[in-house]
Amino acid sequence: MGSIQNAVDSLSDGGAVLLSTGTFEESVVIQNGVQVIGICPRFTQIVSTAPTVDFGTVEITGDGDNSIRNLTISGPRPGVWVWDLTGTAHVQGVVINQAEFVAFAFSGDNNSTLVEDTVIRDTAPSATDGYGWGMELFGNTSLELRNVNFESNTDTSLYAVGAGINIAADNLVIARTQADATTLSGGWGIALFEGATMTLNQGYLIENRGLAVVAQEEGTSIEAHDVVVANTYEDGSDQTWGQAFNIRLGAHASLSQTYVT
Numbered sequence: 001m002g003s004i005q006n007a008v009d010s011l012s013d014g015g016a017v018l019l020s021t022g023t024f025e026e027s028v029v030i031q032n033g034v035q036v037i038g039i040c041p042r043f044t045q046i047v048s049t050a051p052t053v054d055f056g057t058v059e060i061t062g063d064g065d066n067s068i069r070n071l072t073i074s075g076p077r078p079g080v081w082v083w084d085l086t087g088t089a090h091v092q093g094v095v096i097n098q099a100e101f102v103a104f105a106f107s108g109d110n111n112s113t114l115v116e117d118t119v120i121r122d123t124a125p126s127a128t129d130g131y132g133w134g135m136e137l138f139g140n141t142s143l144e145l146r147n148v149n150f151e152s153n154t155d156t157s158l159y160a161v162g163a164g165i166n167i168a169a170d171n172l173v174i175a176r177t178q179a180d181a182t183t184l185s186g187g188w189g190i191a192l193f194e195g196a197t198m199t200l201n202q203g204y205l206i207e208n209r210g211l212a213v214v215a216q217e218e219g220t221s222i223e224a225h226d227v228v229v230a231n232t233y234e235d236g237s238d239q240t241w242g243q244a245f246n247i248r249l250g251a252h253a254s255l256s257q258t259y260v261t
Helices: 004-009
Strands: 015-018 022-025 028-030 034-037 044-047 058-062 065-074 080-085 088-097 102-107 109-121 133-137 140-151 156-161 165-175 188-193 197-206 211-216 221-230 243-248 252-260
Touching: 004 015, 004 028, 004 034, 028 034, 028 065, 058 065, 065 080, 080 088, 102 109, 133 140, 133 165, 156 165, 188 197, 188 221, 211 221, 211 252, 221 243, 243 252
Parallel strands: 015 034, 022 044, 028 058, 034 065, 044 065, 058 080, 065 088, 080 102, 080 109, 088 109, 102 133, 109 140, 133 156, 140 165, 156 188, 165 197, 188 211, 197 221, 211 243, 221 252
Antiparallel strands: none
16 A cells, blocks of 8 residues: 555545554554554554654544554654544554653544553653643543553643543553653643543552642532542652642542542
């Protein structure tokens, strides 16, 4: 087929692109109900070598039931970008490793997205635009996270802004979010703003910095059940905070079976 993109484009109404072992050096836009499936994250990789903050290595948009499975995504740009999704997206068995700027981004209005059995780790700041976030949500998005692990991302692991964002997470791990190397600030685990809502069932947040969970402004809320928040370190820039939960300016939190240490 010449490229993954050529194979995707040849499937105008659903179907699957099955990848063998190897590293595929390209960026891919998935739509029209196409699945892109690798052997496993260890042996199938999609890597973009062109630095940018404007496009993802893999983008999911349009209609149909789109999915990516069983592969690793990396390169000096966002790893996965979901935008203007009128259909659904399913990301399963994926490792997003050493992406830049934001590992997993949402923008525009998106229907249902399910991310499961996925690791998002070691996201680095862009040389031009900074960040290094694990996941960023803007616009209107319905997102379900199952068995997702955020590991050693930079500044904030999960960042959501807007009243149109609804996140449901089960078995979520957020560990060792790093401070910005220049300012020494940040290292937050979950950050919800301007009306974003989240339910979390079975969560483990360990060794983040500054704020493990922050929710801010009217309409913003988090409901957490069966959660451990441990070893939140102080902010590296001024040695303040080090808080498990910071709920402020009219935001709401409902916590049950929660252990903070």
